[in-house]
Amino acid sequence: SPDGGALFVTDYENHMIRRVEVATGAVTTIAGSGTWGSADGVGDAAEFHGPRSIAISRDGGALFVADQGHGKIRRVEVATGTDWRGDHAVTTLAGSGEGLARWPRSRAAARMATLMAWATRRSL
Numbered sequence: 001s002p003d004g005g006a007l008f009v010t011d012y013e014n015h016m017i018r019r020v021e022v023a024t025g026a027v028t029t030i031a032g033s034g035t036w037g038s039a040d041g042v043g044d045a046a047e048f049h050g051p052r053s054i055a056i057s058r059d060g061g062a063l064f065v066a067d068q069g070h071g072k073i074r075r076v077e078v079a080t081g082t083d084w085r086g087d088h089a090v091t092t093l094a095g096s097g098e099g100l101a102r103w104p105r106s107r108a109a110a111r112m113a114t115l116m117a118w119a120t121r122r123s124l
Contacts, residue, residue, distance in 0.1 A: 008063055008078075010051040017051060017065060017076055030088045031076050038070045038092075046090035048074070064093070071095045 007020040008030075016032030030043065037047025049069025056063055056078075063076040072095030077087060 008054055008056060010054050010065060012050050012052060012068075015048040015051065017048070017054070017063065030078075031090050036069060038067075038072070040074075040089075040091050042090070043088045046076075046088075048090075067095070 005022055007022060009018050009020060010016075011018050011029075011032070014032070014034055015036045016029050016034060019028050019030050020026070031046045032048050032051070033044045033046070035047065036049040038049060039045065039047040041047070048065070048067050050067070051065045051074075052068040053066040054063055061078055063078060065074045065076060066072075067074050073093045075091050075093050077089045
């Protein structure tokens with residue numbers, strides 16, 4: 001997280017996104033049902049299939065996840081209470097899960113999703 005209090009990780013084998021509190025080591029699941037699937041939803045109503053890479057938005061309000069098993073890029077809202085979709089809402093940004101490159105964005109996919117993130121001003 002931007003304040004350094006939490007670490008967000010993908011749990012590839014269990015198809016979940018987890019939050020680790022740095023100070024205590026406490027782990028909570030913020031998204032994913034524990035079984036593989038591709039549904040968008042909130043919290044454990046969302047499904048992933050081997051989430052692999054993760055990045056956080058500059059303001060800390062969203063995570064971007066490469067859902068590798070489905071070839072999708074997913075957005076996970078971090079608990080802030082400010083997003084209309086709800087805390088921990090998962091939405092698909094790109095990828096159809098078909099494994100082929102396509103356009104428009106709602107149909108775009110890669111055989112194996114990869115997420116690249118970068119920062120300006122040497123802040124990584």
